[in-house]
Amino acid sequence: MRRRRMEEELERDIADHIAMETEDNIARGMSPQEARYAALRKFGNVARVKEETRSVWRWASLDTLLADVRHAFRRMQRAPGVTGLAVLSLALAFAPSVTMFSVMDRLFLTPLPVRAPRELVQIQFRDTRPNAQYSNQSVSYPEFQDFRGSLRSFSGLAYQRGNGTMVALNDRRALVIMSMVSEDYFSVLGVPMGLGPGFLKNRPSLIVSHRFWMRELEGHPDVIGQTLSVEGQPHAIGGVATPDFRGTDAVFCPDLWIPAEVSPRYSELKRRDVRGGTVWARLRPGVPLAQAAAEVEGVAHGMAREWPATNQYLTGYIYDELAQRERVATKVTAIGVLLLGILLAVACANVTGILLARAEERGHETAIRQALGASRTRLVREWVVESAVLSTFGAALGLAGASVLMKWLPGLIPSYGLPVHLEFSFGPRVWLYALALVCVSALSFGLVPAWRGSRPNLLSGLRRDSAVSILRVRVPVRSLLIVAQVAAAEVLLFSAGLAFDALSAVRHLDLGFDPQRPVALATLVATGEDGTQRQVDYEAVRNRLARIGGVRRVAYGRSVPLSGSGGGVTFRLEAPGKEPREVMGAYEGPAFLSTLGVRILSGRDLEASDQHGVLVDATLARQLDPAGGAVGREIRLDGAIRQIVGVFQDTVWGSIYDSPRPRAVALAPTRSGGDVTFAVEVAGNPGAYMATLRGELAAAQPGSTVISLKTLSQHLQDSLDLFLERMAMKLFYVLGLLALLLTAAGLHGITAALFARRSKEFAIRIALGAAPRQIMGAVLSSSLKLTACGLALGLAIAFPVAVMTASKLPGFTPWSVPALGLSSAIVLAAAIAAAAQPARRVLRIQPADIVRSE
Amino acid sequence: MSTSDEKERVEFLQGTLDMLVLRTLLLGPAHGHAIAHAIERNSDDVLQVEQGSLYPALHRLIRRGWIRAEEGTSEHNRRAKFYRLTARGRKQLGIESGKWDKFVGAIARIMRPAGQEADL
Structure with missing residues (x-):
């Protein structure tokens, strides 16, 4: 409103001014028309005056x-x-x-x-032996208690260890992530409760995550004090965490926090050699880090003296996890x-x-x-x-x-x-x-x-x-832009091609097992009505599955190769004439490895009677007896004497990028709790058996939950390594195609502009007898020259990077003809397609029209 | 157009137009056309205002609170916008003319040093 009034006033002011000047001029003897022109000349550019005046106004x-x-x-x-x-x-x-x-x-x-x-650090152990399998070791709950009892440099210490677990919620079961913590976990971290008092003193309690509360408990505020059954043990809900606290790990977000000492796994946690816990420690303000580090080392030394069996080689140190993150x-x-x-x-x-x-x-x-x-x-x-x-x-x-x-x-x-x-x-x-x-x-x-x-x-x-x-100067600028775009598209598509190559190379890597075998893998956990873990009778399930028509062989195992985490257990290995050490291992049922296609190099696979037998992989066999006579030897695993019955080929258990580690496989019990995987070898396509298997598993073990059911080749596809490779490849492809699309639009634009700028010249040349096709060729080739420059630049950037990456990944080579040829061909084809349409306009030029219109 | 010799005309220095407007309004409220004419006349037509450029200057002075606009009646008996010096404007004029005197004196001393006749 005010603005409009100001505008009107200014308008009138200027009109008045010019009118007065005109009158003055008439009074000086000019004709009215002459007078008005003179007044306008003297006033200057009205539009500019208005514009400049407006720019003085504050809200202008x-x-x-x-x-x-x-x-x-x-x-x-x-x-x-x-x-x-x-x-x-x-x-x-x-x-x-x-x-x-x-x-x-x-x-x-x-x-x-x-x-x-800034005050929060972690306390960890380091194995001081030079040939230690893992140089870093986490802390067990008793060790945490020792640290908490002795350390004075810290105002508080908190323990945390995570697990997937079953809980019974009213009448149904759910698999959740449970975090077992020391009862002062939340107060040491300084994390407030969203709802409720937190852990209760007088009875087993737990804290649920905000997400769990919203999803499973419908966000009811009166859940505090209600009971939740975790693996059969009732726990009162003492609190709900705030929405922004999702635990201390970025990916695994606990649904429940339970005090370690009332958790269903405490019998396991209280063992000094069950590590895997994280200890968060809050430095006392003013205490220098070096002093705290020295104290941690001192306490760890004390532990090593007091508990030589578990702590002899371990020294404690402070790890600044948050700074590292x-x-x-x-x-x-x-x-x-x-x-x-x-x-x-x-x-x-x-x-x-x-x-x-x-x-x-x-x-x-x-x-x-x-x-x-x-x-x-x-x-x-x-x-x-x-x-x-x-x-x-x-x-x-x-x-x-x-x-x-x-x-x-x-x-x-x-x-x-x-x-x-x-x-x-x-x-x-x-x-x-x-x-x-x-x-x-x-x-x-x-x-x-x-x-x-x-x-x-x-x-x-x-x-x-x-x-x-x-815009004469802009031509080099636009050309540079196009060259850069083509280069970017080429870099991305070339990378995608290399990632694709790497993926197919992985398929031909020797993983130890044979992913092409017609095998289905079914992993299940058995729980009772109340959520307690039940024992599964492996043999009974095995016999039931073996009766399905078309099934050739069924075996069970506790740990499947290529399961990402590495799976399995750690054995303490003692062999005559060798220093005792720890090796990775697994408990598997009879013929489990053969069912997965793992070759037995010498001796035989485990049989049901091999209670005291053990399989070792080629690496461990070589270490035990370089001469190749490992079969038949006796070794001690966790103190028990076992005889080596066979040697199997090195198998990838964890990541394909790890170097092979020595491994021992002992016979699994015929019934147990926890999760177990059945490998079912069938005639024909294992994918066709999924529904039958699911039904039979449910019937064989009522109350069990099938965590995963897939074919062996699917298991390989789903593995973390391949997943990441595939993600990288898809990402490069998607980005590369996006870049290509954008480049094509850019090339189309530059060619169209070139045509527009020179259409008159083309018309004249055609009028003088030039062949339109020849001119079109010239227009096209100027676009293609830019494309060629871009391709060269892209490869100059991508190739050295690929060579550097190649040294780190198995089966990856930058000298890939398909990746190189295909990516260049795609970019070139897109460039031609984009430039052709505007270039073809040359053919439609009517010289007479254009020349006349000028 | 004015009849005075083109060579005799002087372009405005940055900011001097504002000072001249203030000085003109010291004699009493005036409308835009009158201000432009006063400046030209009082400078013996040496200073030629491109009359339009007066308006951004006037609005700038209003925004700074040195002058005020009000409705009035011109000598030709028609309604026009009159501009009047405010108390703050009067004070500002004092400051500006002080600065101007110093500036002119300094330039003069450089152009015609004492005891030396300029041969310009």
Whole structure:
């Protein structure tokens, strides 16, 4: 309102002024018309005066901004195709960028919501033996108690160990992640309770996560004091954690926290040699780290003296876990943002190209406006506003895409039956990142065309035919952009090809077992009505499954190769003439390894009568007897004498990237609690037996839960290593194709601009007798030259990186002809396709029309 | 256009227009056209105001609170916007003319040092 009045007043003021001057001029003897012209000349450019006066008004900037936004909308409406292309390019870059950033945010950037995190450290053990299998050792619960009893440098110590476990919830069972903690865990970390008092003093209690509370307990505030049965033992709910506390691990988020001493696993936890716990310690303010470290070492020495059997070689040290996480987070985020930046740069380059072409088209309009008094700042601002509106639209579309991706992503992550709660969402940091993307992109593709397009160039701008010359310098800039885009697309597609190669190489790696065998794997846990773990009669289940028609052989085992974590147990190995040491091992049923296709190199597989027999792998056999006579020898495992009955080939139990470790396999009991895997060898396709197997397992062991049921080859596909490789490959492909799409749009744009700029010249040349096809060839080849430069640049970047990576991954070679040829062919084909359409316009040139229109 | 010789005209120094407007308004409220004319006339037509450029200056002075706009009636008996010096404007004029005197004195001393006749 006020603004309009001001405008009107200014208008009237100026009109009055000119009227008065005119009257004065008439009084001096001029004719009325002459008088008015003289007055106007003397006054100067009315539009510029208004503009300058408006810029004095305080709110003017906001108001003209709105006008600029409206203007930008109108201009975008007039060119929907170009606008759509630009918005789509941006959205294609924004969606994956924001999604990946939210993943990084969730995994790396979200700080632990603890009080004074700088005071928090971890206490760990280090094995001092030079040939120790694991140099770092975690802490057992009794050791934690010793530390807590003796250490004075810390104001508090907290213990935590996680497990997947079954709980009975009213009438149903659920698999949850349980974290066993010391009862002062929450107070030492300084994490407040969301609801309730926390752990109760007088009876077994637990704390549930906010997520568990919302999902399983419907977010009822009166759950405090209610009873939850965990593996058969009733626990009162003492508290609900706050929504932002998801435990101290980034990926495994506990659903329940239970004090270690009332947990169902305490009988196991109280053993001094059951390590795997994390000890968080809060430094007392003012105590130097060196002093605390010395004290930890001293206490560990005391333990080594007192408990030589378990602690003889262990020394204690302080590990700054949170600082380490911060370092990793910084590195990962920097690399991630850089990679995503490439994609964004491609999109921005593309939009810059589009806008530059429009700046050229609008050279005439700009020149007219400058002649009428529009200042350069004003013109530049309009461009930047238009870019901001463009990138806001792109961002809106991109964010919508990102929110779909975020919902879809957790489903891609294999959970191995564990309830892994990974959710990605828009946190404040993600919003900030998205905002930064909008600003950076708006400025990057807004300023260049704005500066070029608003350059004062009245004379040539006003002459329609020479609008070309306004942007003469831009040709190398745009060409460089295209070269960079082609290079980026080539880098990504080449990487995707290499990842694909690496994946197929993994299929041919010798894993030890044979993933092509027609075998189904069924893993189950048996629980009673109350949630207690029941024993499973392995033999009974085995016999039942063996009666299914088409089943050739059934075997059971406690640990399956390639299960990510490494699975299995640790044996203390004593052999004559050798230093006692620990080796990895597993308990498996008769013929389990043969069923999986693990070759027995000498001797035989385990049989039901081999209570005192053991299998060793080739590595361990070599270590025990380099001469090759390991079969028949006797060794001690955990104190019991066992005879080696066979040697099996080295098998990948944990990760394919680990070097082989010596391993021993002993006979599993015929019935036990815990989880067990049945390997069912069938005739034909094992996938066809899934429903039958599920039914038979349920009938054989009522109350059991089948955690996973899949074929052996599926097991390989689902393994963490292959999953990560596949993810990398998919990521490279998706990003590469996005980059390619953007590059194609850019090439299309530059070729179209080239054609527009020189159409008159082409027309004249055709009129003088040049063959249109020849000219088209010239237009095409100028685009293809850029593509070739880009390809060369891309390979120059990608190849050294690939060579460096190759040294770290088995089965990976950068000298991959398919990866190289295919990626280059795809990029080249896309370039030709993109440039051909505008180039073909040469064929449609009607020389007479064009020459006449000028 | 004015009849005075083109060579005799002087461009405005940055910020001097504001001072001249204030000085003109010291004599009493005036509308825009009158201010422009007063400046031209009082400088013996040496200073040629591009009259339009007066308006951004006037609005700038209003924003700083040195002058005030009000409705009034011109000598030709028509309604016009009159600009009046405020108390703060009067004080500012004092400051500005003090600065101007110093500036002019300094330039003069450089251009015509004492005891030396300029041969310009």
